[in-house]
Each structure stands twice: as structure tokens, then as C-alpha cells.
Amino acid sequence: MALKIKAKEATAIINSLSGGVVPRIGVQHITVGRKLEIEAFTTALDDVKNGHSMVKFWIGDFGSGKSFMLHLLNTVATKQKFVVANADFTPDNRLYSNDGKAVALYSAIMDNVAIQTKPEGGALPTLLDKWIEQVVAKTAQLNNIPVTEIRSEKYFNLIQGNIMQTVNEVTETGGFDFGVVVIKYYEGYIKNDEYLRRSALKWLKGEYRTKTEARQDLGVREIINDLNYYDMLKNFGRLFVSMGYSGFMINLDEAINLYKISTANMRAKNYEKILTIFNDCFQGKVSNLFINFAGTKDFLENERRGLFSYDALKTRLETNKFETAEHRDLAQPVIKLVPLNHNEIFVLLKKLKEIFDTNYSININISEGDIHLFMEEMFNKPGADEFLTPREVIRDFLNILSILRQNPQADKASLISDIEISDERPEESILDSIEEL
DSSP states (O other), X not given: OOOOOOHHHHHXXXXXXXXXXXXXXXXGGGOOSOHHHXXXXXXXXXXXXXXXXXXXXXXXXXXXXXXXXXHHHHHHHHHTTEEEEEEEOBTTBOSSOSSSHHHHHHHHXXXXXXXXXXXXXXXXXXXXXXXXXXXXXXXXXXXXXXXXXXXXXXXXXXXXXXXXXXXXXXXXXXXXXXXXXXXXXXXXXXXXXXXXXXXXXXXXXXXXXXXXXXXXXXXXXXOOOTTTHXXXXXXXXXXXXXXXXXXEEEEEEOTHHHHTOSOHHXXXXXXXXXXXXXXXXXTTSSOSEEEEEEEOHHHHHOTTTSGGGSHHHHHHHSOOTTOOSSSOOTTSSEEEOOOOOHHHHHHXXXXXXXXXXXXXXXXXXXXXXXXXXXXXXXXXXXXXXXXXXXXXXXXXXXXXXXXXXXXXTSOHHHHHHTXXXXXXXXXXXXXXXXXXX
């Protein structure tokens, strides 16, 4: 049965995976071996739709598919009418700081807001425009004003009042300034004042660095900063739900960068922020919010630098003691990603070959037997058991397909036999392994 895939998705998959990164769209076409995880996630989504909140930790070795899993979660969630956002922890992006690194994470989140019609991110202006149109239509209906006249300047104050009323209903901390900025956005929207609209968007995305600059542009006294950004995320979550969306899901990848924070006190402050988010979600202090963290086993279990170094988190995140390889508990906060088995990798490579052919309108001369030969060569190399990752298998396979596409006369058996295995783990992972020895 031929694979049904859009040309844009096929190109994104081949280009991204060839570069060793996860495609932002189309991941559902290359999903294998994650049926149980997706079923558990879908059940959790239903709970969040019904007003609960959730935190999940997706734990796996380097290259085991954590980032892929988060992108797959996005696809599932947007189909169920969630607003989603992805951001990576980096040395300059974290949950707690006093020098702008926390608000930098917030800005990255808001920059990557996505919905089903804009899956690649940048959807915040679309959402704001949609919400404003809803308020305008409601104002017209409640006051028996023709839709063709409601945008007249004489009704501006009426709409302004309704915007502020709606904002007050969905916000807690920082609601007044949030409302003022949204009104400024509306003013720019109605008057076609692009500078005012961009300034309001800049504030909402946490990109103002001084209160003086924000006051000059928008007349507000406060800005989004390291201390209040989490409240703003919760405000946006409630706003999205008021618009008719199911909830707000935030995916935070590369959590190993919290583990790498050199100062013990700063690491603890970041872990304390995770604890706050965890408690808020599971104690019902916030609704319709789903936050996913992706990290390595060290990030979770290392008792010197990982989450388990923080006792309050360790007690919440320890694995169900009755769980076994055969009987897994996918309802617990921590989900450990089991590596794909050889059969699943074979199915994945078959799918990739078909997508590659579709993308280039070609039929590369690679049979199922060739794929088996490729896998035998990869997995029988010295060191494969220790540090071969699905990422490297996929990239090498696509590289061979690329050579054969451009050089049809090349000997595929020779290309396969020339495969070499290298240790792609980050230096820190290698050092941690040495320390454990």
C-alpha cells in the first residue's frame, strides 16, 4: 500500500533526518514501536481536556528518540485541538535565573507556539487575531450592532472594555498589564498600525528587557521577566481554553542542560521550579496545562547532579517498584523510552526508503534484502552494542540512498560494507560513563 504523504512532509523528513535532527512535521509517517506510549499519552490528553493538568518526563539515552517522541506528541495533541509549543534547554535557557535566562526560555516557548493549521510554530499572532475576532463578534451580538459597523472607532471603547473583561476572567497574576497590551494589539490590528501591533507582540513574547522601553511603546509599567514568566504561561493557557482550544501543551527538550549547570545552588533552584510546576499540575492549582520534559537517565537519576539529588523530586519520580520489562506502568510521571528492536528499525528503514523515493520521484535500487544486509553490517560492527543509536543508523541509511540517487552506478554492497561506527554521545555523557567505572 502506497504511503500517503504530502510533498512538504517528505522533504522535511528527509532533510531533517539527514542532518541528524527531528523533522517538525510529518513524524507520524515514520513512527514505529511507540503504540503503548501514544495510547497512554492520549489518555492523559483526555484528562487535561477535562480540566486536569499533567507533567511527564520522557527519559532515554542519547539518540534514543526523545526529541522524536516530543514532536510526535505535538502531532497527536494538535489533532485534538491543543495549542502546543516546543523549546530546548540550553546554557542560556533555563527555568530559574536572575539574569534573563528564564525569560529567554519563555520567549523561545512563545516563539514556537503551534496549532494544527500552523504546525511549524509562529502561531501566536494567528491566535491573538482569532481571539480578538471572537471578542468583536460577541460584542456586536450582545449590543445588536451590525458586524459591518462594529469596527468603527465609535465602538472602540466598547470592544476595549470587553477585551479587558475577558482578560480579567482568564488571568490571575499580571492580568492588568496583560490586558492593556492585548488592547494595544487590538488597536494596532484595527488601525493597521504595524509598529503598535509588533510592540504588543514583543511584550507578550517577553522580548522587552527594560520597563522604560515598554512604557514608552505601550504605556505599561511591567514587563515579563524571570520571576513572572510562569504566571504568563498559565495566563495564556487559560486564554487558549477560553477560545475553544483543549489546552496548552509545552514540550521542554534537552533537559541535560539543567544537569550541566555548574553551580549546585542554581541547579537546585531550577529543580525547585520543576517541583513547583509538578505540584501545581497534580494538586489542581492550574488547569488544562500539559508539560513534558525530555532528558537522559543521568538527568533523572544521578543523585549528585540529577533530579534525584533533590529529595522532594526523587520521592515523586521514582519508578513504580512493581514495574517490570513485561508489565510497564505508563500512567506514572516518568516514562522510560525502550530502544527500538531490530524488527522495528527494519520497518522504519523501509518507510524511509519509500519517503525518500517519493521526495525525489525516483525508485532507488534498494531491496528488503539490502536493508537486512545494511542492518547486519551496522549492528555487527565493534562498539555497536555500546553506542550505536537509531539516529546514526537512520543517517547512514539516508546517506547511502543519497549516494545511489546521485550515482546510480555506485556499488551498493561496497557502500554498505564501508560503514563505520562512531561514538556520537556528547562529551559529558562519555565522561559520566567513565566516572561510573
